Amino acid sequence: xxxxxxxxxxxxxxxxxxxxxxxxxxxxxxxxxxxxxxxxxxxxxxxxxxxxxxxxxxxxxxxxxxxxxxxxxxxxxxxxxxxxxxxxxxxxxxxxxxxxxxxxxxxxxxxxxxxxxxxxxxxxxxxxxxxxxxxxxxxxxxxxxxxxxxxxxxxxxxxxxxxxxxxxxxxxxxxxxxxxxxxxxxxxxxxxxxxxxxxxxxxxxxxxxxxxxxxxxxxxxxxxxxxxxxxxxxxxxxxxxxxxxxxxxxxxxxxxxxxxxxxxxxxxxxxxxxxxxxxxxxxxxxxxxxxxxxxxxxxxxxxxxxxxxxxxxxxxxxxxxxxxxxxxxxxxxxxxxxxxxxxxxxxxxxxxxxxxxxxxxxxxxxxxxxxxxxxxxxxxxxxxxxxxxxxxxxxxxxxxxxxxxxxxxxxxxxxxxxxxxxxxxxxxxxxxxxxxxxxxxxxxxxxxxxxxxxxxxxxxxxxxxxxxxxxxxxxxxxxxxxxxxxxxxxxxx
Numbered sequence: 001x002x003x004x005x006x007x008x009x010x011x012x013x014x015x016x017x018x019x020x021x022x023x024x025x026x027x028x029x030x031x032x033x034x035x036x037x038x039x040x041x042x043x044x045x046x047x048x049x050x051x052x053x054x055x056x057x058x059x060x061x062x063x064x065x066x067x068x069x070x071x072x073x074x075x076x077x078x079x080x081x082x083x084x085x086x087x088x089x090x091x092x093x094x095x096x097x098x099x100x101x102x103x104x105x106x107x108x109x110x111x112x113x114x115x116x117x118x119x120x121x122x123x124x125x126x127x128x129x130x131x132x133x134x135x136x137x138x139x140x141x142x143x144x145x146x147x148x149x150x151x152x153x154x155x156x157x158x159x160x161x162x163x164x165x166x167x168x169x170x171x172x173x174x175x176x177x178x179x180x181x182x183x184x185x186x187x188x189x190x191x192x193x194x195x196x197x198x199x200x201x202x203x204x205x206x207x208x209x210x211x212x213x214x215x216x217x218x219x220x221x222x223x224x225x226x227x228x229x230x231x232x233x234x235x236x237x238x239x240x241x242x243x244x245x246x247x248x249x250x251x252x253x254x255x256x257x258x259x260x261x262x263x264x265x266x267x268x269x270x271x272x273x274x275x276x277x278x279x280x281x282x283x284x285x286x287x288x289x290x291x292x293x294x295x296x297x298x299x300x301x302x303x304x305x306x307x308x309x310x311x312x313x314x315x316x317x318x319x320x321x322x323x324x325x326x327x328x329x330x331x332x333x334x335x336x337x338x339x340x341x342x343x344x345x346x347x348x349x350x351x352x353x354x355x356x357x358x359x360x361x362x363x364x365x366x367x368x369x370x371x372x373x374x375x376x377x378x379x380x381x382x383x384x385x386x387x388x389x390x391x392x393x394x395x396x397x398x399x400x401x402x403x404x405x406x407x408x409x410x411x412x413x414x415x416x417x418x419x420x421x422x423x424x425x426x427x428x429x430x431x432x433x434x435x436x437x438x439x440x441x442x443x444x445x446x447x448x449x450x451x452x453x454x455x456x457x458x459x460x461x462x463x464x465x466x467x468x469x470x471x472x473x474x475x476x477x478x479x480x481x482x483x484x485x486x487x488x489x490x491x492x493x
Contacts, residue, residue, distance in 0.1 A: 024276035024287045025249045027300050032056060033246030034223045035273070038162035039325040039460045040242070040396060041067070042231055043095040043102040045412020050230040051104075052090045053164055053244075055083035057224040059213065060170040060177040062260055064268055065112075067093070067104065067141060069160040070396035070417045072149075072346050072355065073330035076141035076157045077104065077123075080263045081164075082111040082180040082194055085172050101154035102141045107134040111180050111191035113198055113263045121264070151354035151416070159417060161325050161396055164227060165250065165268050167260040168212040169220040175211045176203070198263055208260045217253035231411065231463075238410075238479040240463050247300065250274065270297045270328055279488070288447040294331045298341070298445055301327065301457035303486035307431040308462040310365070310401040310423060317467035320401040321410040322484070323460040324432070329395050333357040341443040341456055354416070356393035359443075359456065362433035363390050367425035392419065401430075410465040410479070434458065435489060450493030460484050 027033075041049040055061045066078040081089055091106035106116060107130070114120055117127035117137030125139040141157035170177030176197055179190040197203040203210050213220035227244035251257055252274035259268040273293035277300055279286050290296045310320040332342040338357075346357040366372050398413035405420025423430070434443060434455040445453040466478045 024278035025247060025252075025274050025296055025300070026278040026280065026285075028223075028246045028248040031243060031246050032224050032226045033248040034166040034225065034250035035247040035270075036162075036164040036225055036227045036244040037247070037325075037327050037459065038164075038227065038229045038242075038244045039327075040161055040231070040323045040411075041093045041102075041159065041229060042411055042413070043093050043158040044414055045408065046233050046235045047412055048232050048234075049093040050090065050232065051093065051162060051227070052088060052229075053081075053083070053225060053227040054088045055086065055225060057169075057221040058085045058172070059220050060084050060172045060180045061225065062167040062170065062212075063225065064163070064165045064167055064259075064261070066163040066165070066266075066269075067102075067157075067160060068163065068395075069141075069146070069156045071151065071156055071394050072146065072333075072357070073160075073327075073395040074143075074145040074156075075266055076102070076143065076145070076160065077139065078263075078266065079116065079139075080113040080167070080198075082113070082170075082188075082191075084110070084181040084188065087182065095158055096138075096140055099140060099154055100158075101143070102157045103138050104141070105136060105138045107136050109182065109187050111188050111194050113195050115191070115195060149355050150348055155414070156416065159396065159413065161327065162229070162244075163270070163327070164225065164244070165259070165270075165272075166222065166225060167268060168209075168215065168258075169222060170211055171213060177211065204260070205262070208262070209258055212260060215251055215253055215256035222251065222253070223248050233412070236465075237477040238465060240479040240481045242461050242481045242483070245459055247273075247297070249278075252276065270294045271331065273297050279490070281488070281490075288451060289449065290445075290447055292331075294328050295445060298328045298331075298457040299447070299453055301459050302341075302445055302453040302455050302488055303458050304435040304455040304489040305362075305431050305433045306458055306460075306484040306486045307429060308484050309427075309429050309464065309482055310462065311427045311464050311466070312401055312403050312423060313426040314403060318427075319407075319410050319465050321413070321463045321465075322397075322399040322401070322432075323411070323463065324392060324397045324399065324458055324484075325460045326395055326456060326458050328457050329357070341445045341453075343443065358391040358393040359434070361390050361392055363421070363430065364433075365423050365425070365428060365430035367428035371425065371428075373424045399432075410463050444491075452491040452493070454489040454491065458484075458486070 061083040063081050089110045096103045116139045117125040128136045179193040230241040232239045261267045271294045275290050275296050277296040311318040332339040333346045338345045344357045394417045398418045400409040400420045462482045
């Protein structure tokens with residue numbers, strides 16, 4: 001199979017032209033798309049994570065909102081959200097002081113199905129009318145999908161990441177699309193009709209495609225979603241924000257799938273993505289076709305290595321955490337045999353008291369004046385039987401750069417997902433390699449035409465925290481999020 005080679009200028013023209021040939025699924029560097037990946041949320045150690053998603057188009061959007069825990073990407077809550085034109089939905093993920101797990105809290109009026117703040121099917125929620133007249137809705141996260149694990153604590157729900165996937169578009173001027181539109185009071189016209197459409201005998205139970213606009217790239221604007229998250233810790237006086245990664249052309253307009261699923265269904269997921277990925281490389285854009293949709297999503301995130309900054313200067317009590325998220329890992333590590341590019345399955349290792357799926361990595365770091373150290377040894381804590389290799393064993397990993405890794409990490413990450421590292425310099429930059437490992441193993445993901453992507457699918461950011469303490473009665477702590485830089489290595493067939 002010959003790769004399709006497109007110039008960036010031509011690609012941009014195609015995406016903007018009505019009726020033109022469509023490019024494959026791609027990460028949109030402009031920040032909007034049909035699917036959004038939020039690499040991290042936390043309700044640990046006093047953290048709250050604020051989540052926002054915006055519909056920039058002039059049609060009503062049906063989207064799936066999914067919260068996924070950090071250890072093995074098990075879903076802990078999802079629901080359908082119906083965003084009217086130019087609508088924004090906002091919520092906060094916080095800890096439930098009674099259960100010890102996480103929950104999502106919102107005072108947003110946008111329609112959800114089921115209604116947030118209700119108890120149904122083993123899920124628990126509450127609604128509270130506040131002094132300002134707004135209704136606060138709390139919905140608890142659940143552990144149904146991992147309650148058979150050795151490590152099945154509800155506390156696992158307090159850290160993870162988020163997927164938001166567009167399921168379809170509706171005409172905002174008529175029918176169910178109009179029911180989601182907010183009136184002059186800022187309240188949707190009729191959320192009850194949207195919920196009834198999914199009840200027994202309802203419009204969408206009988207036909208989930210009913211009233212959806214064609215997903216053809218011409219009749220209605222797909223995509224146009226953007227989002228961001230903010231991790232706030234009031235006690236620490238810190239706030240760190242990041243942009244969601246936007247995936248555009250998630251659904252193939254030339255052969256569109258029906259993605260509008262019943263609330264409670266774990267679809268659509270990244271597995272329903274189109275199998276063609278467009279990878280941008282310099283002035284070129286190459287289309288690659290993969291066996292599955294999640295392989296194509298993995299290709300978008302495939303990294304031979306990632307690099308970023310760190311600061312651990314004791315003068316300003318600085319500390320750095322790297323968030324490393326592998327949003328498709330769950331598709332490769334279930335069952336008895338790992339599937340490339342991953343090399344281990346989710347299981348209990350000898351001498352351990354929890355399930356893991358560990359991947360060895362390489363680590364090297366520099367100071368700001370080119371001094372270099374190739375690190376030998378391991379992160380802490382380490383899997384019992386493999387003491388001399390750096391390993392990441394969870395879907396979301398927090399690498400704690402500090403002078404003393406016994407201290408609390410910047411993000412207050414639990415030991416379940418935290419990996420400590422004490423660098424030899426007070427500031428500089430580091431690089432994690434997923435490819436050329438000391439063990440000699442080479443991780444790879446193959447396209448149908450035989451071209452091979454090396455490394456692992458990863459995304460995330462560094463959180464760098466500075467503490468100046470109390471200056472003139474004001475808590476003077478500062479946090480910044482810096483997106484990881486990555487190198488993609490493709491071996492042509």
